[in-house]
Amino acid sequence: MIPLHKTPSAELLAKIRRYIAEHLLDVGDVIEEAQCKMQHPAPRPFEEVRERHGIARSPGVHEEPRALGVQPPCLHVGLDGILSRLKSKLDKPKETFSERLLRLISERGMTDAEAYKRAGVDRKYFSKIRNGQAPSAKVIYAFIFALRLNIDEARDLLASAGYSISPASKFDLVMEFCIMEGYDIDTVNGILYEMGMDVL
Template identity: 30%
Template sequence: MNQLKIIHDDITRVTADAIVNSANPFPICGGSTEALIFDAAGHDQLLEAREKIGYLDVCDVAHTDAFDLNAKYIIHVSAPRWNDGRSGEKTSLKFCYQNAMRKARELGCHSIAFPLLSSGIYRFPKDLALDIARESIEEFLQGDGKDCDITATIVLYDDEAVKISEALFGKIQEYIYANYVPENPQENFEALKCCSFSEEPLGDGQMADDSQMADDSQIIGESEVVAEICDAAPILSKISSKSDFDKSINELLKDPKRFKSFRKKMNEIMTDRSITNSMLARDSDVDRKVLSKINNSDSYTPSKETAIAIAIGLKLNYIEAVEFLSYAGRALSPSSKSDLIVQFFMENKELFYRENPDRNQYKVNTLNTILSTHGENSLGASRSL
């Protein structure tokens, strides 16, 4: 089963079938991460192999043996330079990731590790480079590459990129611990803390704590993208047990105002927000055939995963989504770590949503990456009925 992971490490220490090198267009050893890869693989032997490839234009990919790296292949990709976003470099960077994924599939690889392409001497803003990396790989894994068994890993080494990812990871962990409602009211919260959260070392090998977290202004990177994480208590914050939650949800679902069909409610929101079918399919990652099935029947009830994905595609925040999901007879459970991550994503919509489509990350692909990073299954919306 394919998936995307984000880790904090030196890419030359990562074990994978393929290691991606952000290559100088000319057959030489460049600086930054490329120099580290050459040194770890064996400079002279890798340079000889690279010279046989010759010049690589932007977005071109080629491969060599990995030599002394813990890999079978090095996939060399010529990534674009940042030019204030005026030269199509964001699209080119997307093609670099997807072309490398295609090459890995062609080589029969089951795992591939990427550095954060173009974010070093090529000067791509770190937050934008990370957004493009996640979105490009997820798009491939759920599109052209959905039938191949491959795990892609983005390896963050640069301190700023690590802070961007670590700060968000830590905030979500804190949120889960603060908002979890046990199935059993007597459940030991310390046991929950130990079992639910990743205990892998972050960055320099230390466990994340408040002193290691970046300021909110560092979470995304650029000041125009920054938004303070919402501290508003969730709707269900006063619920003390799972049975209380179930009772509240049952009352919501029996409300006569909810008798409108899911299809009608969805189309009503689409009209109000000027969201087209193609926009909804893109941002929800729900297959057009599934959307057509919903639109052709007032009695059709989508799966929970599909209903959540559509709520995100409609750009609903958490309060709006709670009501919307009730039309499908669905609800997020405070006893599910996965559902709490979805809830965090919705409650903090302003962290991810931008009116500029190029910067908008309030979409299912982004959420799936976050779920995967926390060890949870992705929504799989495109395959859910």
């Protein structure tokens, strides 16, 4: 049972419901938005006219080099720069979830025990996380509130375990709202309880 003093006000719950109504997307909308962000291939000039008249195209920028057996054309002047930046990013060792979590705990001046107790996680489970076991998104959210992370830190921590805040999930939108407002874990659990969602 959630303590009475942590029960959110009707005004706060109404504010959260408005936030969900404004930001919740249908799964189809999320997919459509992602597809719109993807780069579309460059249009081939006069393609329809050529096909209609049976005119073959001369090899050029818009051709498929492998099919024609010619060398690929130089695409863009800055391609080498882009590739070298991409390579340097890939070469850098990526921080694992457990490494990132332990770093954040240390940066907050907390001990591991303080952090996992605030998050409502037992010592055995925390030991598994420390040794590389990926936790559930709910456990990650519990650590986010226990450590009082800001929205950017929260997104990075979620991403390091392969998760993200989904605009198609009411639960994720409640989490996003609470992170941005800087609520503690007890307040968040009070909100979840009153909204009929599973507490952290």
